[in-house]
Amino acid sequence: MASKPKLHYFKGRGRMESIRWLLAAAGVEYEEQFITVKEDLEKLKKGGSLLFQQVPMVEIDGMKMVQSRAILNYIAAKYKLCGKDLKENALMDMYVESIMDLGEMIMLHPFKPADAKEKDLALILERATTRYFPVFEKVLKDHGQDYLVGNKFSRADVQLLEVILMVEELQSDVLSAFPLLKTYKGRISNVPTIKKFLQPGSARKPRLSEKEAAEAIKIFT
Numbered sequence: 001m002a003s004k005p006k007l008h009y010f011k012g013r014g015r016m017e018s019i020r021w022l023l024a025a026a027g028v029e030y031e032e033q034f035i036t037v038k039e040d041l042e043k044l045k046k047g048g049s050l051l052f053q054q055v056p057m058v059e060i061d062g063m064k065m066v067q068s069r070a071i072l073n074y075i076a077a078k079y080k081l082c083g084k085d086l087k088e089n090a091l092m093d094m095y096v097e098s099i100m101d102l103g104e105m106i107m108l109h110p111f112k113p114a115d116a117k118e119k120d121l122a123l124i125l126e127r128a129t130t131r132y133f134p135v136f137e138k139v140l141k142d143h144g145q146d147y148l149v150g151n152k153f154s155r156a157d158v159q160l161l162e163v164i165l166m167v168e169e170l171q172s173d174v175l176s177a178f179p180l181l182k183t184y185k186g187r188i189s190n191v192p193t194i195k196k197f198l199q200p201g202s203a204r205k206p207r208l209s210e211k212e213a214a215e216a217i218k219i220f221t
């Protein structure tokens with residue numbers, strides 16, 4: 001029996017959270033080894049486990065994988081959460097890259113100086129509602145299908161739902177102008193593996209607090 005993937009990261013969302021989401025969507029059980037102090041990170045570095053001296057790192061199929069996009073691509077291919085051909089995968093890559101651009105802005109928000117947070121929040125919501133969400137609303141309208149690509153549940157759906165929920169944490173009514181996305185959110189949230197991941201007590205991580213952000217800075221700087 002193959003061993004469970006093992007995830008090495010701090011106990012927060014960051015760049016590991018999309019990996020947790022994708023594994024959960026695939027119905028894959030995994031273990032987490034949390035980096036709680038700087039010494040934990042140094043031990044991984046000195047032990048040769050980190051190819052580029054950074055995390056996230058995932059032990060899977062005999063590999064110690066780093067670089068979050070490479071990890072996500074591997075999981076998507078392994079568990080058939082990608083497209084059926086080159087064109088579908090190219091389309092999916094475009095969608096996923098844009099989703100991750102928005103996610104990156106949200107991920108960095110807790111680390112912004114206090115006097116910059118309000119302006120940063122306004123920028124995140126402006127980008128979400130004028131650059132990203134209108135595109136996905138149009139995609140759903142134009143093809144009239146349940147999923148983003150190929151009328152099949154894929155990594156694009158997983159990662160879009162993740163970022164929708166992250167934006168809603170910042171402004172609960174953000175989907176009010178996007179009725180198709182709102183319906184889509186409900187549909188993807190009810191995919192059985194996703195529904196399980198959204199339940200209390202799952203491995204999904206909560207929004208990062210200021211205290212947790214400060215602790216993360218101590219580990220990684």
